[in-house]
Amino acid sequence: MMDELGSLESRLAYLEARIEIGDLVAAYGRAVDDRDWQSLGGLYCKEATFDAVEGPSTGRDRIVEYYEKRTSMFGVTYHYPHSVEVIEVDRDSGTGVVCAHAELAIGGRAFWVALRYxxxxxxxxxxxxxAERRVKQLYAMELSELPDGMDS
Known part of the structure; x- marks a missing residue:
């Protein structure tokens, strides 16, 4: 019975972790799009690393500075995850891949960007x-190019 209970507790902890990680991913998009830097910083560990277009930023303050600088060139943005594949998770750590899109307004033009985190x-x-978030951009194009751009 204890083995079954332990197994059940482990399975429940795994499911809770997946739900909480999914909520973390959703909160990320909202914080970036709302330019809510305090909330965004709180989504990262104190010594986290974020690695994107301009190279890695380490530590909450540096990560928030990166976002403030990077998003200053955009108008409206909208980030939305499509899937969160949790590859591994234990009691206090895990890894995953998030497939997502972002809509960005730059200089009066709208762009569609496919991303993997x-x-x-x-x-x-x-x-x-x-603890670490590495972004890979799969493609980016103006929304007006989308129908033809997906053929190339």
Missing amino acids: FDSYKREDGRWRF
Whole structure:
């Protein structure tokens, strides 16, 4: 019976972690799009690394500075995840891949961007946060180019 209970507890902990990680991923898009830098910083571990277009940024303050600088060139943005594939998760850490799109307004033009986030998650101060987030851009194009651009 104890083995079954342990197994059940482990399975429940796994499912809870997946749900909390999914909530973390959803909160990321909202924080970026709302330019809510305090909330965004809180989604990352204190010594997290975010690696995107301009190279890695390490530590919450540096990560937030990166976002403030990067998003200053955009008008409206809308980030939305399509799927969160949790590859591995234990009590306090995990890894996953998030497939997503972003809509960006730049200089009066609208762009569609396909992204993959390669994440490491860590439970810090009782909640799941990004320990590392590496972004790979699959493609980007103006919305007006989308019908023809997907053929190439």
